[in-house]
Amino acid sequence: MITCADISLQRKLYKQILIAESDVAGYGAFLGSSVAYPGDLIAEYTGEIITEEEADRRGRLYDKQACSYLFNLDEERCVDARQFGNKIRFANHSSKPNCVPKIKLVNGDYRIGIYAKQAIFQGDELFFEYMYDAHQRQQFVNNERVDDSEQDGLIILKRFPDNYILVRPSSD
Numbered sequence: 001m002i003t004c005a006d007i008s009l010q011r012k013l014y015k016q017i018l019i020a021e022s023d024v025a026g027y028g029a030f031l032g033s034s035v036a037y038p039g040d041l042i043a044e045y046t047g048e049i050i051t052e053e054e055a056d057r058r059g060r061l062y063d064k065q066a067c068s069y070l071f072n073l074d075e076e077r078c079v080d081a082r083q084f085g086n087k088i089r090f091a092n093h094s095s096k097p098n099c100v101p102k103i104k105l106v107n108g109d110y111r112i113g114i115y116a117k118q119a120i121f122q123g124d125e126l127f128f129e130y131m132y133d134a135h136q137r138q139q140f141v142n143n144e145r146v147d148d149s150e151q152d153g154l155i156i157l158k159r160f161p162d163n164y165i166l167v168r169p170s171s172d
């Protein structure tokens with residue numbers, strides 16, 4: 001569902017996010033700020049806006065690698081965060097997530113805000129529910145992620161050396 005913009009997305013009032021090894025799969029995104037309250041904007045899911053056709057083409061490749069950064073914007077367009085996304089693309093899937101994505105119309109553009117569903121504390125891993133197909137959902141359920149050297153984190157991290165912090169903060 002598309003809803004109207006909120007000020008926090010318009011003003012890019014994002015929380016700090018850290019990347020570290022996930023508790024469930026590969027790398028994950030963790031809250032670096034002290035706390036996020038329900039409804040707070042955490043981050044914006046950014047990337048390349050591509051057509052459904054291109055998403056299908058890339059999706060077949062990503063399926064083979066069992067690692068996808070595609071996010072369906074609407075029936076015709078998709079956001080691919082693999083090459084040009086930001087840290088929130090490392091957020092993993094959960095059926096009981098602490099975050100929820102919302103598509104907002106901001107100054108005529110559709111943007112994807114990732115919002116806190118509940119109170120989230122510094123060092124907590126961030127999850128949202130992916131809207132992938134049944135086959136991929138089953139892979140998550142079975143935890144059948146196949147490792148791929150290009151998607152294992154390090155190559156991507158080298159491409160964006162300034163954007164990533166590989167130390168998980170202590171939650172003490």
Ligand SMILES: C[S@@+](CC[C@H](N)C(=O)[O-])C[C@H]1O[C@@H](n2cnc3c(N)ncnc32)[C@H](O)[C@@H]1O
Pocket residue numbers: 022024025026027028066067068069089090091092093094139140141143144145146151152153
């Ligand atoms: C957007 S990436 C998330 C970051 C990823 N963990 C990484 O290291 O690059 C999405 C991919 O992470 C993996 N993934 C995400 N959530 C998962 C889960 N709950 N169980 C198993 N694999 C998951 C799948 O391979 C999925 O295609």
